[in-house]
Amino acid sequence: MLKDLDPLLHSQLRLGVMSILMAVEQADFTYLKEKTNATAGNISVQIDKLEKANYISVEKSFRGKRPLTTCKITKKGITAFETYVNHLKSYIN
Amino acid sequence: MKEAEKQLQYIEEMIATTKGNLSGGSIHFLLWGWLVFAAALLNYILLNYTDYSSPWIAWPVLMSLGAVLAIYLGRKQSKESRVVTKIDKMLVQLWAGFGITLFVVLLAMGAMGPTKVYPMLMALYGLGTFVSGGILNFKPLQIGAVAAWICAIVGFYQEQFDSQLILIAAAILFSYIIPGHLLASKK
Structure with missing residues (x-):
């Protein structure tokens, strides 16, 4: 595992x-x-973990009778993602 | 670092999966394209070959029908789609702005008369389809836009209203109908 990398983002699925x-x-x-x-x-x-960290916002609604969960990235999430990618790049260069 | 490279590659792969089907908007080009085309030709026929007192009647009827169908289709699409891409958002903003500009230009009809307003509408079709073509990377829309602009230039020098009707039909055929069918066949 690489040091200084956001552990929330280092999991592949997240x-x-x-x-x-x-x-x-x-x-x-x-x-x-x-x-x-x-x-x-x-x-x-x-998704729950990312929402708790305020990296994404989650809106629950219904489409007909079926539940609908819509996810959107937040400003905090964008900053965290960009920082993570910059860190990855710095390891390569 | 191999792990860092692997993560970056994974990010790229995930982003690439979001590049989906771009032909969903073709239905709107076809809807408005055929309705405007039909309204212009009906107006032309009623004006030149009948004594009907309201030869323009097809415009309010078909455009209201278009608005109802466009709202219905838009709602259906947004219900069925599970993702809203940045491209979707850009296109919605563009065409919302287009719709408002079209309305503003139509308000000038009384002051300027149809022989000046129709070419402005053709130029506006060119703007909408040129930017859409750029966003979607779809050349036929941009070629159609150039055709609409040429129709607009010709239109500005036509004093006869019935020539405007033929020109607007041609402009919509080249900028909406033909590219719309080509876009739909990309599915």
């Missing part, structure tokens, strides 16, 4: 979720689950 949310405006739970190839249980835990 990093995957953050990378996707960096690239899009917002995405729902099922989209994130499919793109990261994760199980529903695992991704739900990781």
Whole structure:
């Protein structure tokens, strides 16, 4: 494990979720689950952790009768992600 | 560091998965394209080949129909889509601004008359499809935009209203209908 790297982002699944949310405006739970190839249980835990750290905002609503969880990256999340990527790059260079 | 490289590569892979299907907007080009095309030609036919007192009637009828259908389709698409990309957001902002500008220009119809306002509408089609083509990386929209701008330039020098109707039909055919069908076939 590399030193000084944000442990929240160093987990691959959480990093995957953050990378996707960096690239899009917002995405729902099922989209994130499919793109990261994760199980529903695992991704739900990781989304929860990212939300608790205020890296993402999560909005729960309903689409018809089915629950809909929409995730969006926050300003804090963007800064954390950029810092993480810069750290990674500094290890390479 | 191999681990750092691996993480960066993973980030790139994840971002790449978000580059989805871009042809979803084609339905809106086709909807408005065909409605404007039909309204212009109906106006032309009613004006030149009948004594009907309101030859412009197709415009309010078909444009209201367009607004209702566009709202319905927009709602359906946003319900079905599980992700909103940055491109989606840019396009929505562009076309919202386009719609407002179109409305502002239409308000000038009374003061300036249709022979000046119609070419402005054609130029506006060019702006909307040129920027959309750039955002979507889709050349036919930008080629169509150039055609719409040429129609606008020609239109500014036409005093006859029925020539404006043919020009606006041509502008919408090249800037919306043809690129719209090409975009839809990209699915």
